[in-house]
Amino acid sequence: MNEWMNGRMMNDKHLLFAYSHIRTFTIRYSPLAIRLLPLVFLAVFFFYPLLAIFRLSLAPQGHLDLAAPAKLVSTTYYARTLWFTTWQATVSTLLTVILAMPGAYIFARYRFPGKSLLQALTTVPFVMPTIVVAAAFNALLGPRSHLNLALMALFGLQRPPINLQHTIWIILLAHVFYNYTVVLRIVGGFWANLNPRLEEAARLLGADSWRAFWQVTLPLLAPALVAAALLVFIFCFTSFGVVLILGGPRFATLEVEIYRQTVHLFNLPLAATLSLAQITLTLAMTSVYTRLQARTARPLQLRPQQTTQRWPTTWRDRALVGGNVVFMVVLLLTPLLALAERSLWTGRGYALTNYSELFVNRRGSVFFVPPVEAVRNSLAFAALTVGLAVVLGVIGAYLLADRKSRLSRWLDPIFMLPLGTSAVTLGFGYIIALDRPPLNLRTSPLLIPIAHTLVAFPFVVRTVLPVLRGIHPHLRESASVLGASPARVWREIDLPIVSRALLVGAVFAFTISMGEFGATSLIARPQMPTMPIAIYRFLGQPGALNYGQALAMSTLLMLVCAVGFLSIERFRYGEVGEF
Amino acid sequence: MKKQLCLLLAFVILTGLATACRPAAATPTPAGPRTLVLMSHDSFAVSEDVIAEFEEAHNAKVQFLPSGDAGAALNQAILSKENPLADVFFGVDNTFLSRALQAGIFEPYKPRGLENVPDELKLDPEYRLVPVDYGDVCLNYDKSYFEEKGLTPPQTLEDLTRPELKGLTVVENPATSSPGLCFLLATVGHFGESGDYTYLDFWRDMRANDVLVTEGWEDAYWGQSTWAGEGNRPIVVSYATSPAAEVYFSEGALEEPPTGNVLGDGACFRQIEFVGILKGTKNRDLAEAFIDFMLSEHFQEDIPLQMWVFPANEKAALPQVFLDFAEIPERPAVVSPEAIAKNREAWIEAWTEVVLR
Numbered sequence: 001m002n003e004w005m006n007g008r009m010m011n012d013k014h015l016l017f018a019y020s021h022i023r024t025f026t027i028r029y030s031p032l033a034i035r036l037l038p039l040v041f042l043a044v045f046f047f048y049p050l051l052a053i054f055r056l057s058l059a060p061q062g063h064l065d066l067a068a069p070a071k072l073v074s075t076t077y078y079a080r081t082l083w084f085t086t087w088q089a090t091v092s093t094l095l096t097v098i099l100a101m102p103g104a105y106i107f108a109r110y111r112f113p114g115k116s117l118l119q120a121l122t123t124v125p126f127v128m129p130t131i132v133v134a135a136a137f138n139a140l141l142g143p144r145s146h147l148n149l150a151l152m153a154l155f156g157l158q159r160p161p162i163n164l165q166h167t168i169w170i171i172l173l174a175h176v177f178y179n180y181t182v183v184l185r186i187v188g189g190f191w192a193n194l195n196p197r198l199e200e201a202a203r204l205l206g207a208d209s210w211r212a213f214w215q216v217t218l219p220l221l222a223p224a225l226v227a228a229a230l231l232v233f234i235f236c237f238t239s240f241g242v243v244l245i246l247g248g249p250r251f252a253t254l255e256v257e258i259y260r261q262t263v264h265l266f267n268l269p270l271a272a273t274l275s276l277a278q279i280t281l282t283l284a285m286t287s288v289y290t291r292l293q294a295r296t297a298r299p300l301q302l303r304p305q306q307t308t309q310r311w312p313t314t315w316r317d318r319a320l321v322g323g324n325v326v327f328m329v330v331l332l333l334t335p336l337l338a339l340a341e342r343s344l345w346t347g348r349g350y351a352l353t354n355y356s357e358l359f360v361n362r363r364g365s366v367f368f369v370p371p372v373e374a375v376r377n378s379l380a381f382a383a384l385t386v387g388l389a390v391v392l393g394v395i396g397a398y399l400l401a402d403r404k405s406r407l408s409r410w411l412d413p414i415f416m417l418p419l420g421t422s423a424v425t426l427g428f429g430y431i432i433a434l435d436r437p438p439l440n441l442r443t444s445p446l447l448i449p450i451a452h453t454l455v456a457f458p459f460v461v462r463t464v465l466p467v468l469r470g471i472h473p474h475l476r477e478s479a480s481v482l483g484a485s486p487a488r489v490w491r492e493i494d495l496p497i498v499s500r501a502l503l504v505g506a507v508f509a510f511t512i513s514m515g516e517f518g519a520t521s522l523i524a525r526p527q528m529p530t531m532p533i534a535i536y537r538f539l540g541q542p543g544a545l546n547y548g549q550a551l552a553m554s555t556l557l558m559l560v561c562a563v564g565f566l567s568i569e570r571f572r573y574g575e576v577g578e579f
Numbered sequence: 580m581k582k583q584l585c586l587l588l589a590f591v592i593l594t595g596l597a598t599a600c601r602p603a604a605a606t607p608t609p610a611g612p613r614t615l616v617l618m619s620h621d622s623f624a625v626s627e628d629v630i631a632e633f634e635e636a637h638n639a640k641v642q643f644l645p646s647g648d649a650g651a652a653l654n655q656a657i658l659s660k661e662n663p664l665a666d667v668f669f670g671v672d673n674t675f676l677s678r679a680l681q682a683g684i685f686e687p688y689k690p691r692g693l694e695n696v697p698d699e700l701k702l703d704p705e706y707r708l709v710p711v712d713y714g715d716v717c718l719n720y721d722k723s724y725f726e727e728k729g730l731t732p733p734q735t736l737e738d739l740t741r742p743e744l745k746g747l748t749v750v751e752n753p754a755t756s757s758p759g760l761c762f763l764l765a766t767v768g769h770f771g772e773s774g775d776y777t778y779l780d781f782w783r784d785m786r787a788n789d790v791l792v793t794e795g796w797e798d799a800y801w802g803q804s805t806w807a808g809e810g811n812r813p814i815v816v817s818y819a820t821s822p823a824a825e826v827y828f829s830e831g832a833l834e835e836p837p838t839g840n841v842l843g844d845g846a847c848f849r850q851i852e853f854v855g856i857l858k859g860t861k862n863r864d865l866a867e868a869f870i871d872f873m874l875s876e877h878f879q880e881d882i883p884l885q886m887w888v889f890p891a892n893e894k895a896a897l898p899q900v901f902l903d904f905a906e907i908p909e910r911p912a913v914v915s916p917e918a919i920a921k922n923r924e925a926w927i928e929a930w931t932e933v934v935l936r
Contacts, residue, residue: 056658131797131798131801131802134798134802135801135802135808135809138802138808138809138810139809142809142810142811143810143811144809144810144811145809160811166791244755244794244795245793245794245795245798245802248792248793248794249752249754249755249792249793249794249931249935250935260754260755262654263647263648263650263651263654264650264754264755265923265924266650266654266657266678346830346832347829347830347832348832353830357830361627363624363626363884363885364626364627364628365624365625365626365627365885366624366625366626366627366630366643367623367624367625367643367645368627424651428654428655428658431655431658431659431664432658432659435659435662436662442659442664443644443664521621521647521651522646522647522651522655527642527643536621536797537621539797539801540621540622540797541824541828541887542800542807542817542818542821542824542825542828542887543824543825543827543828543829544807544825544828544829544830544832545828545829545830546828547801547807547808
């Protein structure tokens with residue numbers, strides 16, 4: 001089947017020239033300075049601070065002190081932590097992929113009313129602070145939730161039948177809740193550009209729809225699917241708030257243990273050892289992935305979305321689309337709606353009190369954050385993050401897409417490392433490493449978008465790379481033969497095809513920056529609070545008004561993000577924007 | 580049309596840069612006011628007019644550097660001791676006191692106004708760290724819950740193990756939470772480590788009585804309590820001032836607190852917060868002036884409503900809501916900072932073994 005497909009693709013292109021000598025646009029022809037940009041960025045803002053904190057932690061007197069690594073293997077506790085970290089991440093990833101694939105399919109192949117709004121809303125969970133999500137889950141599934149009360153009344157039960165609190169189930173549920181959008185967008189976006197003809201041809205040749213999916217569509221989707229799964233896995237592997245707050249004190253991931261050792265016990269050698277272990281594992285996983293990815297990637301016939309999507313017409317189509325929409329609304333939107341509802345509740349009825357109070361500095365505090373300012377700070381950091389991550393991510397993806405380069409096999413895992421690195425380790429690294437000119441950035445607000453970019457830029461690389469590798473070389477070669485300069489080939493061929501994936505990457509960069517709290521709270525920041533920081537400030541003191549204002553600010557965060565996603569998606573690159 | 584993408588990107592980056600850089604541009608010129616940097620934990624708060632008074636009197640600008648929770652902020656100060664991030668550090672409490680002093684990051688200074696602070700709050704005889712405020716970590720309980728069920732609310736730690744209070748209590752994990760650690764210390768101070776009934780015996784009974792452990796205060800208070808959150812547990816480890824804060828932040832809906840404190844002998848742990856001058860400051864005189872100012876009545880009277888703790892200066896007048904509703908336990912549990920530093924990890928480890936594993 002595969003050979004047949006490749007053959008078809010070859011013939012499909014109209015120009016078959018002897019093209020080996022033609023200069024098409026590849027990353028090799030861009031100036032060295034541009035190519036080095038992502039590497040320099042990582043070297044300065046990732047490896048240098050990381051090495052500094054590791055040196056201080058593991059070799060405080062100049063020579064390596066191996067007492068901490070020895071402690072690591074002397075008890076079974078850390079081995080068990082590692083085991084739990086790995087298996088919960090694996091199960092979370094599998095669940096997320098399985099549950100989100102039908103959603104990705106309907107987003108890729110169907111048009112339906114409210115589609116772009118739904119897509120924007122499904123990404124909102126990604127930015128919500130864990131403590132707020134925990135409150136939402138509690139409102140929906142907790143002991144005093146309508147659901148439990150109704151079940152108790154219905155079956156005459158004494159105790160609430162649903163009790164997920166502090167169980168593995170709530171961890172898995174929350175991981176699906178947070179990461180659903182990653183699979184939906186990365187796989188869905190890629191799928192939308194796949195040519196449906198291939199699957200149709202398989203069907204014509206007698207394959208049933210399952211067989212056509214397993215043998216044609218799935219192999220073609222593999223690059224995007226594996227990329228999305230890897231991102232979800234790393235996110236769950238380094239999960240912190242979800243495990244700590246929802247999972248409760250009986251569960252701990254490596255990331256939780258690193259935080260505990262660093263902040264509470266100040267046992268830097270042990271923390272650094274655990275951090276190194278986590279980084280090594282991330283590196284190992286991404287290396288395996290890189291091998292896999294190189295094998296699955298193949299040039300594809302990518303098609304503009306308007307030719308691949310249709311309205312659901314049969315009852316089967318409608319049931320598929322409807323069922324998935326309902327699933328997304330129940331899984332992703334009800335917790336958000338519960339929060340919005342609570343934000344309007346004042347204890348005596350529904351009113352806008354919590355919102356209007358946001359604008360009043362009742363106690364004259366120096367740290368009062370006018371909501372407009374919090375929104376502006378968050379948006380400014382997010383805009384910078386999007387800019388930096390898109391530029392670095394695109395260059396990075398080109399470096400990796402260059403098949404002739406041996407470098408890419410090494411670079412790919414390295415680009416993913418920031419995702420697998422503990423925020424507290426890196427944050428402390430910044431404190432000791434970036435303290436002298438010309439890099440005296442410890443208290444600069446610029447450090448926040450830089451830290452966000454470290455997490456966002458691998459996302460851009462992952463979303464752009466499958467598409468970039470899928471561009472059929474003949475397209476570029478044909479254009480060159482017809483006389484286009486390398487720059488023009490890039491503008492006319494690469495950019496339109498990549499732009500869709502680029503927007504997905506930009507949405508994620510925006511999302512990561514808007515919702516990030518851990519690193520932001522660690523990096524000393526003089527009075528430029530973001531929206532998540534304002535939320536945590538409200539939650540830090542007792543009293544109904546504080547809780548109400550925290551939920552009001554959370555609802556604002558949801559709104560700002562949803563509007564942000566919609567406007568990023570609206571952005572089109574000329575007439576080819578529909579790709 | 581095609582330049583749109585580039586233009587938009589450039590615009591986005593430039594506006595972002597412009598906004599992000601604005602505060603950095605406010606670096607002082609030699610002729611202008613001097614800048615004093617105050618590093619603290621995230622819970623620090625103060626009124627604008629109070630800070631303005633100091634800034635005017637000393638021709639200075641105070642810059643704040645909130646740096647995470649109490650542990651994270653202190654650790655950052657220790658890590659940066661070769662090249663300090665700030666002039667003054669606020670927010671070391673008695674559970675972290677020994678770590679801070681051992682790290683040698685503070686310069687001794689005996690401020691004016693210290694004579695108004697009771698001696699039991701002064702824990703560092705060399706005055707590297709001086710007390711600014713104190714508050715008690717206590718159990719809060721939901722008054723209406725106990726009324727409705729016809730139960731007697733707990734008054735002592737021992738009460739919590741009564742069978743009729745089974746499944747009603749929430750505590751924070753001492754490994755990850757500051758009030759959680761304080762409450763563990765209260766039980767250590769009250770029951771002791773040896774004898775017929777040690778603190779671990781108490782915790783064994785608590786576990787049998789279905790105590791719920793959460794990661795931090797936020798989850799316990801907002802997530803699990805019957806009065807403030809979505810939960811079904813009416814007893815939560817919080818602060819003795821929380822009932823007063825409930826009234827203050829109720830928008831006039833509450834005339835008196837919905838919650839009460841468990842104030843029995845040794846049921847609470849007193850948390851004292853300290854301030855100190857960071858070694859290597861280039862503004863020693865200004866830093867001294869600021870610490871004097873922090874102990875002055877104007878600053879001290881601002882503390883209660885900003886941070887919901889009591890001022891260390893006895894002469895500072897308390898706001899009405901504190902006079903009406905904030906309670907102070909007569910005999911909180913006592914554990915010395917040296918003992919805390921020495922045993923913190925072992926106590927937490929033993930607690931984890933008994934309660935969680």
